Each structure stands twice: as C-alpha cells, then as structure tokens.
Amino acid sequence: MNEHSDRNNGHQAAPAASDGKELNFSEEVQLLSGEMPDDDPNFTLTVQPAPAGHSAAGCATCPSHNAAHLQRLGIDMANWNYVVALAGNPNVGKSTVFNALTGLRQHTGNWPGKTVGRAEGGFEFGASRYKLVDLPGTYSLLATSLDEEVARDFILFGRPDVTIVVADATRLERNLNLVLQVLEITDRVVVCLNLMDEARRHGLVVDERRLARDLGVPVVPTEARQRKGLAELLQAVDDVATGRVVTKPHRIKSEPPALKQAVGQLTAQLERAFPTLPNARWVALRLLDGDPRIVEAVQRGELGELDAA
Amino acid sequence: MTVGFAPGLSRGHDQNDPPPGVDAILAEAQRLRWEIGGDFHQALMEAIYTDASNIADRAVTRPGERPRFDLDRSIDRLVTSRVWGFPLMLAMLTAVFWITITGANIPSQLLADLLIGKGVPLLHSIAAALNLPWWLSGLLIDGMYLATAWVVSVMLPPMAIFFPLFTLLEDFGYLPRVAFNLDNLYKKAGAHGKQSLSMMMGFGCNAAGVVATRIIDSPRERLIAIITNNFALCNGRWPTQILIASLFIGGLASAQWAGLISALSVVGIALLGVLLSFLLSFSLSRTVLKGQVSTFSLELPPYRPPRVLQTIYTSIIDRTLIVLWRAVTFALPAGAVIWLISNIHVGGVSLAEYLVNFLNPLGLLLGLNGVILVAYIVAIPANEIVIPTILMLTVLTTGVTGLGAGAGVMFETDNSADLMTLFTAGGWTLLTAVNLMLFSLIHNPCSTTIYTIFKETGSRKWTAVAALTPLAMGFIVTFFVAQIWRLVAGAL
Numbered sequence: 001m002n003e004h005s006d007r008n009n010g011h012q013a014a015p016a017a018s019d020g021k022e023l024n025f026s027e028e029v030q031l032l033s034g035e036m037p038d039d040d041p042n043f044t045l046t047v048q049p050a051p052a053g054h055s056a057a058g059c060a061t062c063p064s065h066n067a068a069h070l071q072r073l074g075i076d077m078a079n080w081n082y083v084v085a086l087a088g089n090p091n092v093g094k095s096t097v098f099n100a101l102t103g104l105r106q107h108t109g110n111w112p113g114k115t116v117g118r119a120e121g122g123f124e125f126g127a128s129r130y131k132l133v134d135l136p137g138t139y140s141l142l143a144t145s146l147d148e149e150v151a152r153d154f155i156l157f158g159r160p161d162v163t164i165v166v167a168d169a170t171r172l173e174r175n176l177n178l179v180l181q182v183l184e185i186t187d188r189v190v191v192c193l194n195l196m197d198e199a200r201r202h203g204l205v206v207d208e209r210r211l212a213r214d215l216g217v218p219v220v221p222t223e224a225r226q227r228k229g230l231a232e233l234l235q236a237v238d239d240v241a242t243g244r245v246v247t248k249p250h251r252i253k254s255e256p257p258a259l260k261q262a263v264g265q266l267t268a269q270l271e272r273a274f275p276t277l278p279n280a281r282w283v284a285l286r287l288l289d290g291d292p293r294i295v296e297a298v299q300r301g302e303l304g305e306l307d308a309a
Numbered sequence: 310m311t312v313g314f315a316p317g318l319s320r321g322h323d324q325n326d327p328p329p330g331v332d333a334i335l336a337e338a339q340r341l342r343w344e345i346g347g348d349f350h351q352a353l354m355e356a357i358y359t360d361a362s363n364i365a366d367r368a369v370t371r372p373g374e375r376p377r378f379d380l381d382r383s384i385d386r387l388v389t390s391r392v393w394g395f396p397l398m399l400a401m402l403t404a405v406f407w408i409t410i411t412g413a414n415i416p417s418q419l420l421a422d423l424l425i426g427k428g429v430p431l432l433h434s435i436a437a438a439l440n441l442p443w444w445l446s447g448l449l450i451d452g453m454y455l456a457t458a459w460v461v462s463v464m465l466p467p468m469a470i471f472f473p474l475f476t477l478l479e480d481f482g483y484l485p486r487v488a489f490n491l492d493n494l495y496k497k498a499g500a501h502g503k504q505s506l507s508m509m510m511g512f513g514c515n516a517a518g519v520v521a522t523r524i525i526d527s528p529r530e531r532l533i534a535i536i537t538n539n540f541a542l543c544n545g546r547w548p549t550q551i552l553i554a555s556l557f558i559g560g561l562a563s564a565q566w567a568g569l570i571s572a573l574s575v576v577g578i579a580l581l582g583v584l585l586s587f588l589l590s591f592s593l594s595r596t597v598l599k600g601q602v603s604t605f606s607l608e609l610p611p612y613r614p615p616r617v618l619q620t621i622y623t624s625i626i627d628r629t630l631i632v633l634w635r636a637v638t639f640a641l642p643a644g645a646v647i648w649l650i651s652n653i654h655v656g657g658v659s660l661a662e663y664l665v666n667f668l669n670p671l672g673l674l675l676g677l678n679g680v681i682l683v684a685y686i687v688a689i690p691a692n693e694i695v696i697p698t699i700l701m702l703t704v705l706t707t708g709v710t711g712l713g714a715g716a717g718v719m720f721e722t723d724n725s726a727d728l729m730t731l732f733t734a735g736g737w738t739l740l741t742a743v744n745l746m747l748f749s750l751i752h753n754p755c756s757t758t759i760y761t762i763f764k765e766t767g768s769r770k771w772t773a774v775a776a777l778t779p780l781a782m783g784f785i786v787t788f789f790v791a792q793i794w795r796l797v798a799g800a801l
Contacts, residue, residue, distance in 0.1 A: 176361035
C-alpha cells in the first residue's frame with residue numbers, strides 16, 4: 001500500500017519499459033489489480049503522476065508512444081478527467097476490453113436480467129485519468145427492458161465523454177443496429193471492431209476505413225482477447241475525449257417519408273426550446289415513439305438542465 | 310476539462326417550472342404520433358436495420374466464402390420461409406410425437422410388467438409374511454406403490470424419448486427459428502414473440518414454461534405468456550392424450566395407420582392448444598392487458614451439429630429425472646388418497662362413489678362423466694395420475710369384475726380390449742373420449758404450476774386468473790362440443 005501511494009505522489013514518469021526496475025513495478029501493479037502478468041510488450045505498466053503534463057508534445061498523438069502509458073487503476077477512480085462508457089451487444093467481448101483496460105476481473109453473465117447493473121473501473125492513459133463504465137450488453141437502446149434502460153439512461157443522462165461501442169466483426173450488420181442507435185444519442189463515439197481474429201477465420205474481410213467513413217466516427221479493429229489493438233483504441237478515445245478528433249456521426253436515413261417529416265418537424269421545435277440540446281433528433285424520435293421515460297425527462301426539464309451542465 | 314456526472318436518474322430539478330413550450334412540444338409529438346399511425350416503432354426499427362445492412366454490405370467482403378455460411382442460410386431460408394416454415398414445423402412435431410408414442414410402447418409395457426405385474430404380488434406376499442393389517446398393506450401397496458409404479462411406467466419412457474429429441478432440436482438451433490416463425494402470429498395476438506419459446510418449455514412442463522417467461526421483458530406481455538402457458542400440453546397430460554387417442558381415435562383406423570392417426574390427433578390437440586393461446590393472448594391484450602407490443606431482436610444462432618451423447622445425458626439427468634421425481638412425490642400421497650376414498654364407506658357406499666354420483670350430472674352435461682371430474686380433482690397436484698384414477702373409479706362404479714385387483718387399486722393394463730370393455734361398461738362413447746382429450750388440454754394448471762405462477766407474479770389476483778380462466782374455458786368448450794355433438798348425432 002505504501003508503495004502504491006508513493007508512486008502516485010512522487011515518481012516521475014518512467015521512460016520506456018526495458019529495465020529491471022520497471023518490470024518490478026509492473027508486477028506490483030498487476031498484483032494490486034488482480035491481473036495475471038502480461039507478456040504483451042505494448043502493455044507494460046508504467047507509473048505516472050496523476051495530472052502530469054506531457055513534455056514531448058509531438059509524440060502525444062502517436063499510439064505506440066502512448067501505449068506505454070496505460071496504467072490500470074482497478075477500482076481506483078478518483079479524480080478522473082473523462083468518463084468513458086462501454087456499450088455493445090452481448091457476447092462481443094465488452095468485458096474483455098473492460099478487464100484489459102482496468103485490470104479488473106469483471107464477470108458478466110449472459111442471462112437477461114442478471115447484468116442489469118454497470119461495472120466501473122479506472123485507468124490512466126496519456127495525460128488523463130479515465131473512469132470506464134461497463135454497460136449491460138444490449139441489442140438495442142429503445143429501452144424495452146431494464147438492461148436496455150440502464151445502458152440508454154447512462155449514455156443519455158450520464159453523458160459520458162466518449163462512448164466505446166464494441167462490435168462483433170463477424171456479425172457486423174446486427175451490431176451496427178446498436179451503433180446507429182448510439183450515434184443518434186451522442187456524437188462522441190468510438191467503434192471498437194472486436195473479434196477481428198474470428199472474422200479472419202471465417203474468411204471475412206472488414207474494411208474498417210470504409211466503415212469509419214460511413215459511420216463518421218473512428219473505428220478501431222481489435223482482438224481484445226489477444227490484447228491487440230487496444231493501444232489504438234485508447235488513442236482514438238483520447239482523441240475524441242480531448243476534441244482532437246471531431247466526429248460526424250451517421251444519422252438514420254431510411255425512414256419512410258411520413259416519419260422523416262414528422263421527425264424533422266418535432267426536431268425543429270425541440271431545437272427552438274432547447275437550443276443546446278445535442279441530440280434533439282433522437283429525443284424527437286423517442287417522443288414520437290411515446291417513450292415514457294423521455295416524455296418524463298422533457299416534462300421535468302431534465303433535458304434542459306443537461307444543457308446547462 | 311472535467312465534466313460533471315451525477316449518477317442516478319433523478320437529478321435535482323424544479324418540477325413546477327418546466328422550460329417554456331414543453332407542453333406544446335409534447336402535444337405536438339402526440340398529434341404527429343397519431344398522424345404517422347401505430348407502426349412507428351416497427352418503421353424506425355426497419356429504418357435502422359436497412360441502414361445497418363447497407364453500411365455492413367459496403368464494409369464487409371468475404372473472398373474466401375465458407376460453405377457453412379451458405380448452408381446455414383439455405384436451411385434458414387427453408388425453415389423460416391413463408392411457405393415451408395409451418396409445414397416443416399408441423400412435420401417435425403408430428404415426427405417427434407410419433408417416435409415418442411411408438412417408441413414408448415414397448416418400454417412402458419416392460420416397466421409395467423416389472424413394477425406392477427411382478428412387483429405388486431411380490432410386495433403383497435412380503436406384507437402377508439410380515440402380518441401387516443389389510444388396511445396398511447392396502448394403503449401402502451395398492452395405494453401409494455401402485456400410483457407411483459404407474460406414473461413411472463407411463464411417464465419415464467415417453468420422457469426419456471421426448472426430452473432428448475427436443476433437446477437435440479434445441480441444440481441444433483431450430484427452436485429460435487420456430488420462435489421466428491411464430492413471432493408474427495404472437496405479435497398479431499398482441500403478445501411477445503418470445504412467448505413461443507416459453508410455450509416450447511411448457512410442452513415439457515408448464516411450471517418450467519412459466520419460469521421461462523422471464524426472458525420476456527415487458528411485464529404485460531410476460532403476464533400474457535404466463536396465463537396462456539397452460540395451453541402448452543405438458544408431459545403430464547400426454548399419457549392421457551396418447552392412451553385415449555390410441556384407444557378411441559386410432560381404433561377408428563386400420564391397424565397399420567392407427568399409430569400415425571393417434572400421433573396426428575395428439576398433434577391436433579397440441580395445435581389446438583397453440584391456437585387457444587393465440588386467442589386468449591389476443592383477447593387479454595385487447596381487454597385487461599392492453600398495451601404496446603414490444604419489438605425485440607432475436608438472434609438466430611449458427612446451426613451447430615448437436616452433441617448427441619452429451620445432450621442425451623444432460624436431458625435425461627436435468628429434465629427427465631427431475632420431472633419424474635416431481636411426479637412421484639405427488640403420486641405417493643395421491644395414491645393414498647384414492648385408496649382411502651375408495652375404501653372408507655359411509656352407509657355402505659364409499660366416499661369415492663358419493664363424489665362420482667354427485668358430479669355425474671355435471672359431467673354428463675359436459676360430455677364427460679362424474680368419474681372423470683373426480684379424477685381431475687384428485688389429480689390437481691399432478692396431471693399424470695388422471696388416467697389411473699379414472700380406471701380405478703370406473704371399475705368401482707360399474708362393478709366390472711375380473712379386472713384390476715379390487716376397490717381403490719390403480720392398475721395398469723395394456724390390453725386394449727379389456728380397457729374398451731371397461732370404458733363401454735362405464736358408458737363411454739367417442740364423445741366422452743374427445744371431450745376428455747379436450748378437457749385434458751383445457752383445464753386448470755396443476756398445483757405446482759399454480760404455485761410457480763404465484764411465485765413469479767407475486768399476485769393472488771393474476772394467479773387466480775391464470776388458474777380459473779382455462780377451467781372456465783374447458784367447461785365452455787366441452788359443453789358446446791357435447792351439445793353440438795348430440796344435436797348432430799340426434800339428427801342423423
């Protein structure tokens with residue numbers, strides 16, 4: 001414990017991870033966070049004082065540089081700079097990503113109703129401390145069930161700085177249904193295209209650049225079980241969180257004309273009433289669907305208040 | 310840059326002072342909603358799916374296509390097709406029932422010979438050697454042991470065949486496709502598509518089916534699924550269906566077709582149950598349980614070659630033995646009760662006879678008889694013991710001799726000629742048989758299921774609704790069938 005507080009207070013950022021002392025440290029951190037020793041060289045844990053500024057500004061955007069600066073903080077979520085939500089369909093490796101980033105060992109069951117809560121953990125990357133919130137796996141955010149409501153409410157009312165949507169590359173179409181719904185709620189999305197190894201085995205080639213262009217948000221291919229691509233994922237999250245990358249999210253286009261017109265009309269009204277509301281269109285969609293939770297939020301002025309936040 | 314986040318849903322706000330224009334916006338939303346019409350949710354889901362599919366098509370290519378993907382798709386195209394989906398479903402259901410009915414015959418007979426033909430005399434000779442009083446050996450052997458032995462010999466073989474077959478289909482990935490086929494019908498009935506999955510479980514055991522409705526998220530639709538689950542013919546009721554179908558309906562056809570005709574009539578009853586579940590769902594969702602139908606996405610998992618040995622092993626351990634154990638625990642006390650009411654005489658007439666005579670007028674009105682109604686009262690704890698109770702009570706009231714072993718003894722006989730003699734002596738007709746099959750499908754759930762419904766809903770009111778609605782429907786259906794039958798028969 002002494003060691004731990006010592007690190008948080010005193011130590012300077014260790015350079016690269018090759019000397020023996022550094023390895024000792026990583027082992028200790030791993031033990032603290034309950035993680036098995038990790039042989040991936042990209043993921044050596046280093047020590048960094050909490051709000052340390054980065055001296056080499058040119059390197060700050062380079063993933064391979066910053067990869068060396070992931071520190072898994074386990075359940076220590078104090079003084080975070082950004083909140084990151086982790087959404088996705090069930091069984092796409094969300095918890096694997098969560099565990100890899102926080103060093104925790106989150107068990108999420110695959111039974112509807114069991115995973116209705118959310119798990120939280122912390123990590124430090126680059127110059128920022130992050131709080132990562134693992135949401136229940138859902139196919140949709142239209143809130144027909146409790147777990148969908150938990151996920152939806154967090155993305156909408158919790159207003160995470162970035163939402164990572166973990167998608168299964170082998171079942172892209174089904175996973176995109178959720179991605180598109182998240183994109184209706186928030187602009188600040190990074191798609192983590194997971195299970196790329198499985199997709200390869202199935203003979204699928206997924207063009208992540210094309211996908212990123214169509215979705216208008218960063219898309220990062222990963223193999224979370226092998227810890228591959230996580231550094232790039234973190235870099236993309238950091239880019240969106242700090243505003244270095246501005247997204248242009250895809251909006252649903254295929255509605256029937258009558259629907260499109262009604263949505264447009266209501267969106268315009270909402271935008272007049274709540275000028276700063278970022279997702280007026282989505283709120284309009286929910287109001288048209290008669291979603292009681294959203295009707296209530298509009299009635300009670302919760303949406304208006306969010307604007308002030 | 311620290312962004313504040315307050316956990317929880319209700320943040321501090323002033324309810325008395327909504328932002329300007331809120332009511333107008335809500336009113337506008339309401340108006341537009343009516344303008345677009347009811348299928349908004351569906352239209353939105355479709356729009357999302359279309360976009361997702363377009364984007365995915367552009368992003369994904371599969372140069373080295375694997376044949377399994379194609380095979381999956383062609384199977385799916387077939388089993389979920391508008392034309393072939395339902396016929397295939399029925400064919401598969403019939404095949405499963407036919408294998409169960411014909412396959413269970415021989416082991417049932419063997420078990421009956423062993424447990425009853427050999428077991429009862431052996432136990433009686435032991436009781437005689439121990440000098441047990443007649444009432445004790447009667448209660449223990451002719452009541453409790455016989456009831457249990459009967460349940461085991463009749464239930465174990467069909468369950469040991471049906472459950473593995475069913476589990477293999479499940480393992481293969483067919484059940485989600487059935488749900489997919491039925492989803493549209495359930496939606497039209499105002500219920501949840503996943504209700505088809507809980508109905509599937511109900512074909513095994515209604516209590517399990519009621520628990521399985523947990524997969525349905527909306528409380529309204531879950532309640533509908535719970536109330537209608539009783540119309541999934543549970544395996545406690547097959548012995549009744551199978552025996553009566555093969556005696557009375559299979560008997561109408563020539564010997565080589567009898568098995569298939571019996572299987573088809575059981576399938577017919579099972580389908581009638583599904584139809585009734587639609588009708589009841591429909592009327593519930595239009596009256597006391599009104600509300601929107603929720604959309605859900607059902608993942609059609611890839612087909613996988615079933616793990617045959619593992620499936621057989623686990624389905625025998627997990628399902629067959631557990632269900633059998635339940636039946637046995639109910640058969641033991643029920644056997645005792647049947648023996649007692651048949652052997653306690655008041656004024657020279659046994660209690661069972663009093664009851665039968667009392668219920669006979671109502672039974673005849675319904676195209677049944679007093680014996681059947683008493684059997685259904687005795688069998689509230691478990692439907693499995695209906696047939697033995699009916700046989701025993703019929704012997705008692707008709708005084709047919711040379712069958713079974715005397716008052717209050719539930720017996721097993723596989724000699725259908727003997728059974729027909731007995732039923733004819735009891736005044737049974739084809740109408741009695743048909744109405745017994747109908748009533749077996751449409752009556753109150755067994756006490757275990759009722760208790761499970763109470764645990765799941767936590768409501769006395771809905772438990773009562775779930776228990777009494779099917780009973781009332783059973784009375785109505787059998788009454789009308791009997792009246793129409795007699796009218797037509799009288800006219801001929």
